[in-house]
Amino acid sequence: MKVLVLFAHPAFQKSKVNKILVDGLSELEDVTFHDLYQEYPELDIDVKREQELLEEHDVVMFQFPLFWYSTPAILKEWQDLVLEHGWAYGSKGNRLQDKLFMCLVTTGGPRQAYQVEGFHNHTLNQLLSPLRQTSVLCKMKPLPPFVVHSTHTMEMDDILDAKNDLHNLLNLLTNQEINVDEAGRYEYLNEYFVKQD
């Protein structure tokens, strides 16, 4: 399967974790790394080009740091413009049907902060539910998110571990070795690996 990574980071020059996660992604076989803020610095998204990219891939992955419990602005703009009625959804919008959808999210805070009883009062999956529902409306199959927590306090070893996991995940996806139903049972996709190992 071919994986399209839609990457959105408005202040990438200041990023620590994402910089390492992203490094080398574009060299992977069957992975297309698409840096939205770099491609569309003025938010003027080329809808046709984006739709063509989507059609060439089987897995759509949003990669972003969580900003205000949501995606950075350009990813919302991307959804607003690219996921057209009659193309992505609706009775005649079947172009994304059966593609896999997932998020690769980094958060400053730890997993413990993203609990119903925790600092943010919501789980990450609750916060990401609009994205998940968007993918469902577009007839895609949603996977759990791949999450890297605690980026504010992370040590380099942890970052490199996370990067290793990400590359493993991409390997599974491109080689079609992932069991979608099985993976769907976990809260985070990261845990699917733990079970695999």
Next chain:
Amino acid sequence: MEGNFFYQAFVYLAAAVVAVPIAKRLGLGSVLGYLIAGVLIGPYLLGFVGEEGQDVMHFAEFGVVMMLFLVGLELQPSLLWKLRAPILGLGGIQVVATAGLITAIVLLVSDLSWQMALAIGLTLALSSTAIVLQTLSEKGLLKTVGGQNAFSVLLFQDIAVIPILAFLPLLATTEAVHSSGHETHTWIEGMPIALQTMIVLGVIVSIVLIGRYLISYAFRLIAQTRLRELFTAAALLLVIGITLLMTMVGLSPALGTFLAGVVLAQSEYRHELETDIEPFKGLLLGLFFIAVGASIDFNLIFQNPGLIALIVAGLILVKLMVLVVIGRVFGMRSDNNLMFAFGLAQGGEFAFVLFSYALQNGVLTSETANPLIAAVAISMALTPLLMLLNERLIQPNFGTKESVERESDTIDEKNTIIIAGFGRYGSTIGRFLQANGMQATYLDIDPNNVDLLRKLGLKVFYGDASRHDLLHAAGADDARLLIVAVDDSEKSLEIVETARKHFPHVKIMVRTKYWNDYYDMLEKDLLGVYREFSDVALRMGADALGHMGYRKNQVQRSLKKFRRHDEAYLKGMVDSRHEQKTFFKRGRQVIAELELMMLEDMEKEAKDKDLGWDTDGIVEEFAPLMRKIEGKE
């Protein structure tokens, strides 16, 4: 001889310069002013002008030809086609009905033969193109329904003159008087009718073809010389050439130039032609009206005042009645109809030609013709007064109130944006506007450029946009926005000043080249002032940063912020500029300002701007808490 010429020119011009402003001030309009001036200097009052006034009139009739050319220029062929019903219907019925009625009345009240009566009827059915069009356009009524219909009727009459001229000799009852006067001999007269028709048609077709395909090319060559007077000469040459050609084949010159005008209505040189011919037309028409005034034969009138008054009153009443009735039939509302009827209720300048032609051909005798000629001249002089009477007394009491507003303008361009300068700069603006469905009217001074762009289907006109008459012709009266994109700083300043003076309602956006122009324009408080390279230079700088590895969205934000800062800074400088001028000599000033700006940039712009995306503060505050939540502490 020369002294005589200058003397005459002085008398005519002085009469015009004195009488017309007074008439206008009194609300009488220029036509009446000219006519009164003519009466004053004529042989019967002050006597500055004698019988040669007749020759002046024949010469000045050329003004009518020019006027028709100008009217044609403003008429797109499609609009002319739309007017075919009023031209043939209104015009045809008016001529036939009026001629018939006058003939009948003449037969009833006099003992003239039916041939004479018919000749009189046909001649008096025609109205005065010169007076009507000039008065209507001066009052801005030419584009109303009434004005358009009046124009249609006049156009039909111009066409009708040709068959009437051909028909008149057949009505001769006495031996033709063969004088060497104004008899119109044409070189095709002796030929068979079929060949004549073919030649006439050929001439018309060739005017259309030449106007359509050759004239633009010729005008471009002339415009390339950049000699304004040569272009004026070429415009005059065109009109005079057509006049000669039409006279040779026995057609009305006014009709020929009108046709040429219509053909050229879509040409890029249209506005330039208009502005070049306009003053000549104005002067000649003025001369013509003066000559009409001067030709009124007061001796004849005083010999027979009752008869002349009766003829004038009868003529005006009959024409008025016919016009009101057919106006009604054609569905004009009462105020338009009244304006239309009062406007056309007079004898025309063709009557002078036709009556003298009838005299030469022995159709009429001078005892019959002279009082009629005097009556026609008086009726022409009365027209502006009649129209005033209608406006001031009749319409306010009888007119329909709801249609006081003017009918919408159907002749001029409707574009509300004018772009002056269509080079590389202006064309980018134009393309962008067009891509977004916004049509503009373009003016450019470079004929090559104009030609090229016309081929691409753009509405580009040749001409100097700093002339208010050209801006007017390009529709500045109705425009909302003027974009000045010329690259000559002085010209650009001239255009802005002209536009501000004559069209204060038009908002202006202007391109500037040097800092001084920029400041000059900023002081004018325009809608927008743009330094021509600032955006491109910034974009290039931004791309350079991007290629050096800066994040592109970051660079875009910097660019926009820099531009805002830059513009605000320059606007702030305008106030202190005049003081600075005393400190820095020209040239040095620019360097000094640049230095100040760069210091300012470093001070304010080099600092980090995007605090919203900055995590340092968040980490500092929340990291201990998060460590605790995570259980690491």
